[in-house]
Amino acid sequence: MTIDMSQFYQVFFDEADELLAEMEKLLLALDVNAPDSEDLNAIFRAAHSIKGGAATFAFNDITEVTHMLESLLDRIRKGEMALTPEHVDAFLVAKDVLTMQMDGHHHGSSVDQDAVDSVCQRLKALSQGIVADAPAAAAPVSAAAEAVAAPVADADGNYRFRIELPEVPQKDIDALAAELGLLGTITQETLADKHAVFMLTTSESQDTIVAICSFVLDPDDLKITYGGAPAAPQAVGAAVSPPAEDPGYGIFEPEKAPSAAPQAAPPAADQAAASAAPAGEAKNWGRRATDKEGGSQESSSIRVGVEKVDQLINLVGELVITQAMIEQRIAALDPLHHERLLNSASQLARNTRDLQEAVMSIRMMPMDYVFSRFPRMVRDLAGKLGKKVEFVTRGAATELDKGLIERIVDPLTHLVRNSVDHGIELPEKRRDSGKSETGKLILSAAHQGGNIVIEVSDDGGGLNRDRILAKAKQQGLPVSDSMPDSDVWQLIFAPGFSTAEVVTDVSGRGVGMDVVKRNITAMGGTVDIRSTPGSGTTIAISLPLTLAILDGMSVKVGEEIYILPLGYVIESLQPAAVDVKEVAGQGKVVKVREEYLPLIPLYQIFAIEPRFEDPSQGIIVILETDGKKAALLVDSLVGQQQVVVKNLESNFRKVAGISGATILGDGGVSLILDVSALLRSSRQLNADPVFF
């Protein structure tokens, strides 16, 4: 009955990775003063599931660490021990060690045994320390808990188990005895009530035994005890819930075949977690159930190459265009004679649109994918630097193209690290300057018109203008004291530029900011810095859309159709002739709701022959960006539609006033207007009609 376990390794690693990530997320979210019991249970379940899996595959080192983690967690979640920041720290370290061990098994990377030992010591110390502190209160339970912990402390590495079997056929008992005999030395006896009992001395964990037995019988009916003292047959379950004499049977009775009912299992796991005293057998059940749950998550997503998705998107684009062509052709048909054809065609149109939307959404991922890795980093960094930092993320649901999301990780990491190291001051200094000791670091993402703006913002000391200037002079950069702030801030992106007083292992070597800038520029984005001495720095990364989907308004000038990102559009109207005024040397302004807005004639900027030169005959579209408004003169509005932003630069160069291109329903190309650039240009328009 030997099964090749290696075929399941990958499943275990994937599942364990997920569980570890989940555990870290929960740990970081945990409020030390008032931990949510549901969260604690979830962390416990994660640790337990990993332990179970590791034991099944005989990764004993992982089992050992998770076991200690689990025992400690178990006591905390039952309220025998108060949660302290030290615990959370220790758990996080343990998580890292587990990740390392997992990699060791998975990829054969090296495992730092010292770190493993030290985390074991730490966990052990924590669990013992508290027991010593509160022996009276926790006496009955801690004894039980020690029963769980005892085997680990065993010096020779062998544990002695007493395994009491339910009533099963003799041949199954023999088979089990043979199988368990492979684990260590086994003796067999039969009790008065015909139940067979094994005494097994082995270095394997209890879970291994349960796993083996579960091939033959239901683990629910199994009683395994450490030490094999038949006088006090204490089920393992007793370690978890001493009072429950016949634990778990009630709750889990309906589920007798774990492998046969995986779908039903997860609720059972939740139930187990929710009940204050999950029984020992229930605990095993719970683990199995959670395993299954992890398994089903695994199969609910697939990994697909990005090229395949891109190809799909292009093909769907073609389909949409073809569909639009069919629609145009049949529009000329007599609706009476071709009613059914027309009906089918309109159904095709609907389906195509749905398909396109669905396909588009494949590439989009929430920013959370990036943001979620920072809380841990900030926490560790702040701890290392002795700073107090509150980390807030906003707009984590903002969706961004996957390609961009992956490339933004490194620059953002640099910026967040910089903010913690240079931006936020030490608690004493913050207190002295009248701020709260805890610094605030905000990471936010938002769609702003056609761009995605990601901001890293701290309420720290701000940039020091004088020091940056002094440093720049020292490095021989061309600077002057009268430079505007915004230019001064850009200096920190110069290669090798760092004004940090002390070079730490976190940052300060001056490599980083130039790389950040270079990476972002390579993505076609810009970096802006806003900084106020004493009250903080905000670094804003603005990324253009490559494959983002844009809600656009199509406008017509002459024969050309342009797309305006809808986010910038406030309203559109036809002004009365009296509202349009000429300002000497400043071009025209138009009065809209008691406000004079500069008029930007699109035909003039793009040198197009328009249908209407007179604003009162055409349509003006009021646009707003960066708090400034302007009126764009076009011939007519065509409609509103969602467009796929295509990059113009991939085969061509950047065109002033144009942020991208898109493909219209008829297969033609339409250009997307860069509204910010248009508005910026509006002032220089008269001086120079060709505005770039």
Place this chain on the structure above:
Amino acid sequence: MSYTTQTQTLTEAAGEGAGNEFLAFTLGREEYGIDILRVQEIRGYEPVTRIANSPDFIKGVVNLRGTIVPIVDMRIKFNLGTPTYDQFTVVIILNIAGRVVGMVVDSVSDVMTLTPEHVKPAPEIGTAFDTDYLIGLGTLGERMLILVDIDKLMSSAEMGLIEKMAA
């Protein structure tokens, strides 16, 4: 979409003595040739979307199966022939260093295989092209092709198709 780029340059290939295949096309009354490996496809001319404030010879951009491709008219760029656009106008879609560019020419004739012996150095005068962009003159029987180093030409600052040339 990814394209494989052939790094080997024409001149190198010619120097190695291997036969090269060239796509022959006409501009006005002259016959030109470009490395066939740079040609992605040949299509008819279709209406373009004009790009404001760009030089005349950049006609605009078209949608090539989901990719935005700029179209340049070589006849305007080099003052050869009259730029007419009808159902016979031909666009050669080139793939140069991963970038896709369309080139309008008067007509495309055939593919010629030229060995290095057939290629003579380009004269200093006599063509609309700067000799920098020429590989040489390919002669085969009665015909003479002006062989253009299309990579160099299309990525030149003069064409203005690529913003910053990779160093």
